[in-house]
Amino acid sequence: MxxxxxxxxxxxxxxxxxxxxxxxxxxxxxxxxxxxxxxxxxxxxxxxxxxxxxxxxxxxxxxxxxxxxxxxxxxxxxxxxxxxxxxxxxxxxxxxxxxxxxxxxxxxxxxxxxxxxxxxxxxxxxxxxxxxxxxxxxxxxxxxxxxxxxxxxxxGQAALLAGNGEQLAGACDRTVLVRPDTIAGDELPSLLNSGLALRDRSAATDLRAAENATDYGGQALQALTTASAAPAGEGCVAAVLGDRTDTFFDSFRRLRADYPAVRTATVLGSVDQTVINRSGGAGSPYEGAYVTGWYPAADDxxxxxxxxxxxxxxxxxxxxxxxxxxxxxxxxxxxxxxxxxxxxxxxxxxxxxxxxxxxxxxxxxxxxxxxxxxxxxxxxxxxxxxxxxxxARVTFQQVRQGRLVATRKGSVDVTDTLAKAS
Structure with missing residues (x-):
C-alpha cells in the first residue's frame, strides 16, 4: 500500500x-x-x-x-x-x-x-x-x-523521506523502498514518491519488512532484483528501517555482488557515521549510499x-x-x-x-x-x-571513502514537496 x-x-x-x-x-x-x-x-x-x-x-x-x-x-x-x-x-x-x-x-x-x-x-x-x-x-x-x-x-521522518526522494530523483530510474510494516511505515512511500515526482520519476516499489526481524535476506533479494530491472540500469534501493537498517544491509551485502549497478540510499537515524565505521568504513555496504539528514554532517x-x-x-x-x-x-x-x-x-x-x-x-x-x-x-x-x-530543511549527504560528506552546500527546503505529498 x-x-x-x-x-x-x-x-x-x-x-x-x-x-x-x-x-x-x-x-x-x-x-x-x-x-x-x-x-x-x-x-x-x-x-x-x-x-x-x-x-x-x-x-x-x-x-x-x-x-x-x-x-x-x-x-x-x-x-x-x-x-x-x-x-x-x-x-x-x-x-x-x-x-x-x-x-x-x-x-x-x-x-x-x-x-x-x-x-x-x-x-x-x-x-x-x-x-x-x-x-x-x-x-x-x-x-x-x-x-x-x-x-x-x-x-521529522516526513522531511527526510521527501528529501531522500529529491536526492534519488536525479540518480535513479527505478527505486525500491524497504520500510517497516507498521502504521508509521505506511506513511513513508507517499513522502518518498513526492520527491521522486519532481523529475517525473515513477513511484517507488513499496517493500514492507518486519520491524524487528533478525534477517532480511528475502527482502534484500527482492529489492535487488526489482531495482536492477530499471530500464536504463539505474536502480536504487532505499532502506528506512531504523535500528534494523544495519541488519538489512548486512543481508544486502551478501547478495549485492550479483547486482553491481544498484545504488543504495537511506536517511540519518537509520544510519550514522558510527554505523558506517562499525560495518567496514569504505568497505561497508553503505559505501556510495545517498543519505538525507536534518542537520549538518557530524564533523561540522x-x-x-x-x-x-x-x-x-x-x-x-x-x-x-x-x-x-x-x-x-x-x-x-x-x-x-x-x-x-x-x-x-x-x-x-x-x-x-x-x-x-x-x-x-x-x-x-x-x-x-x-x-x-x-x-x-x-x-x-x-x-x-x-x-x-x-x-523543513534537510541536508544531502553521501558515503564516500567511508565518510558521510555533504554533496551540496547548505540545506534544501522541502516544504513544497511535502505540500504535494499532502
Missing part, C-alpha cells in the same frame, strides 16, 4: 488540534493539571525514548538529556535555575508512551523535551489535557506536526559545543554518540529550552509560560544547526498535513 490510511481522520485531528490550541490561548492556560516548576526554582522536564526493545531503541536521547543537565547546571543552570531531568522508557508501544505522558503530568514537569516515540496520539493526548508542551520531538509521528502543543525542531564545527559538553560530562558513556541524529535532536531541543527559560527572566517557569512564549513566536537560534525557529501562528507550515512544521 502506498497511500495514506488516515486521510479523513487526519483532517478531523487537525481541526480538533486547532480548536484545542485556541482554547489554551483564550483560557490563558487554565487547563486542568497545568504543570508548573518547583517552588525552589528547579526546572523539571522529562525526556523519553524506547530502550531495550526488539525494535528501534534510542538510549542516547535520555542519556544526552541527563548529560546536558549536568553540563548546564555546572555552568550556571538555566538563567540561574537548576535543571532536573526525569526519563522514561516508552518501550516502543502505545501503552508505554501513554504511561510516560501520564507520568510527566503526575510529576508536574514543565515540558517534555528532546524525546522519541512512534506513538504520537497516545502521548500527546495526556500532554494536551495538562497543557504541557512537547519540545523537539524526533518527528517520527505525524501527530507531532499537528498538535498545538508540539514544537518540532526538525522536519557547529557541533563543537555539544561535543565539548559530552566530553565534559559524559566521557565514556557509550550510549551517547555525537553522530546520532537522536542525540543531536535532544541537544537542539535543550538549546531551545535554555533560551526560552532565560527569556522569562525572573518570572516563574511553568508549562503555561513556556507555551505562551512559544505560541507568541519567540525566536530561538541553535548555533546554525537549524534555521532560526519560531512557532507563532504566522510561522506555521504551508504543507497541509504538517501545519506545525517550521523547519
Amino acid at each position: 502506498t497511500g495514506r490510511r488516515h486521510t479523513s481522520s487526519k483532517s478531523t485531528f487537525r481541526i480538533a488540534a486547532v480548536a484545542l490550541g485556541a482554547a489554551l490561548v483564550a483560557g490563558c492556560g487554565l487547563v486542568p493539571g497545568s504543570a508548573e516548576s518547583a517552588g525552589d526554582g528547579t526546572v523539571t522536564v522529562m525526556t523519553w525514548a524506547p530502550e531495550k526493545t526488539d525494535a528501534t531503541n534510542m538510549p542516547g536521547m535520555p542519556a544526552m538529556a541527563q548529560a546536558y543537565a549536568r553540563w548546564v547546571n555546572a555552568h550556571g543552570g538555566l538563567g540561574g535555575r537548576e535543571l532536573k531531568i526525569l526519563t522514561c522508557n516508552d518501550r516502543n508501544d502505545s501503552v508505554g508512551a501513554a504511561k510516560c505522558a501520564r507520568s510527566a503530568v503526575d510529576q508536574d514537569v514543565v515540558a517534555v523535551v528532546g524525546s522519541y516515540s512512534q506513538h504520537g496520539r497516545a502521548f500527546l493526548s495526556p500532554l494536551e489535557s495538562a497543557g504541557i508542551p512537547y519540545i523537539g520531538g524526533y518527528g517520527v509521528s505525524d501527530a507531532e506536526f499537528t498538535s498545538p502543543l508540539s514544537y518540532p525542531v526538525n522536519g 564545527a557547529r557541533w563543537d559545543p555539544m561535543r565539548k559538553a559530552i566530553n565534559e560530562q559524559a566521557f565514556g558513556d557509550n550510549r551517547i554518540d555525537p553522530a546520532d541524529a537522536g542525540v543531536q535532536t535532544t541537544w537542539i531541543a535543550y538549546t531551545v529550552l535554555k533560551q526560552l527559560v532565560e527569556a522569562l527572566g525572573d518570572r516563574e517557569v511553568s508549562a503555561r509560560a513556556l507555551r505562551i512564549s512559544l505560541d507568541q513566536g519567540r525566536k530561538v537560534t541553535t548555533g546554525g544547526l537549524t534555521p532560526a525557529l519560531r512557532w507563532g501562528y504566522d510561522h506555521m507550515s504551508a504543507a497541509g498535513d504538517f501545519p506545525r512544521l517550521v523547519n
